[in-house]
Amino acid sequence: MTGALTVRVLSGLTELSLTPPLARAIWGEDDGPEDPVLLQVLQRVGGLVAGALDPQGQVWAYLVGLPTARADTQHSHRLGVHPDVRRQGLGEQLKRFQQTWCLERDVTRVTWTFDPLLLANAHLNIHRLGAVAVAYLPNYYGAMAGINAGVPSDRFEVVWPLGGAHTHAPWPMGPAVDPLRDDLPADLPGALALCVPRDYYRLLREDPALALEWRQRSAPLFSRLFQAGHTLVDVDLSRGQYLFRRTAC
Template sequence: MTDIASAPPTVTLRELSGLPELALTPPLARAVWGETDTPEDPVLLHVLHRAGGLVAGALDAQGQLRAYLVGLPTREAGVQHSHRLGVHPQWRRQGLGERLKAFQRQWCVARGITRVTWTFDPLLLANAHLNVRRLGATVDTYLPDYYGEMAGINAGVPSDRFEAVWVLDGDRAQQGVRELWPAGEALHPLRDELPATVPDAVTVRVPADYSRLRREDLAHARAWRAASGPLFARLFAQGHRLVDVDLPGQRYLLRRSTAG
């Protein structure tokens, strides 16, 4: 896990509080998810912060918000739901997303929260790499069209989502992901069917850049969604979890769950 102290000195990671600071989040949300995005109202975030939720941000030396995260309390004691994590397009590939998740982990552990959940697009390879490979979360739930019809950068395809589960005091989060990948070609959702007898370890191909595919070939992006969704849902129903991501190889590793 990247330590918060490794962040550049020109970026400060901390909780956001007060309406003036929270009012910085809507412009950033629109820069991240598009001008048609509907950001959270700063007053609502103010109430959320007061009620025990987490609103954290990365601010530059001029006090401009460059990334932010929103964590919601849940009905389950010791569980937080991470609703938003966005990094300004000009500040990506600098590790701010991972640093904010590290901040969230420390914040939660200090308050007795041991599990964090969130959703992400099943076909966004880079997001899966951060969530599963870098942070150590796992996925065993597929949520079809979870947010309904969306606008902005998510427009045009069903809003299917994976639900990630991050066990903060687990081995994966504390010691890193150590998975042995099986030999052989990964299943390609557009070409391959799951075998009648599914092995304990399955690898699945995903697009290299689904966001770009959505922009440049919407029909192909929809085909990926339609083919991959039932495949993932079937694997989860048979007890598999997404446990690792091969970023250069553009593939996921799903393994039948074991205890722990």
């Protein structure tokens, strides 16, 4: 990749046709990317397909946003960055582009899902953008291929209000819950910190059995927290921890 990347709406089938090979580079050769013609139709009916392009017109990251039954809400279906250009803030750039694009069209909130054990994704979604994880969806996509193969496709559902200031809640004192060795307390506190793996995709590649154990042991804890009225409101990247707080009635 040479030259600075520009984030903008992808235009026409020529540019949209660059997304399937990019999807396979991001999520694996077995991944089922979106059909470019379908993406063109999606744009026509009010959806968003944006990308980060180099001066030669190559797409290195992309985002797909779907219209929903609510006029004020878009659902963010895909966001991916090529492995060669990660850790450059492209994910956040695409989300901020989406934010501006939506607000210009009176769309005031965006929803999406993400893997509960992907710490870096959670940090972007929750800590930097100010989204809140409001639900836990066990095995939401069923059996998956590519880099997600081998474990249930559990997901957090996220809501991102696009207007207003984002503030970080104070973290509770005391040790965090480690799903591999701890259970949740019988009497759940209003705020609770919970540990997650530092790099779940690496764990899935190098120790699939441990990755599966993380999924199996964390699932009932996440489920109970959301059922009890907690939401995921912050992420500490350095400590590898999530902050859950009980939602006020």
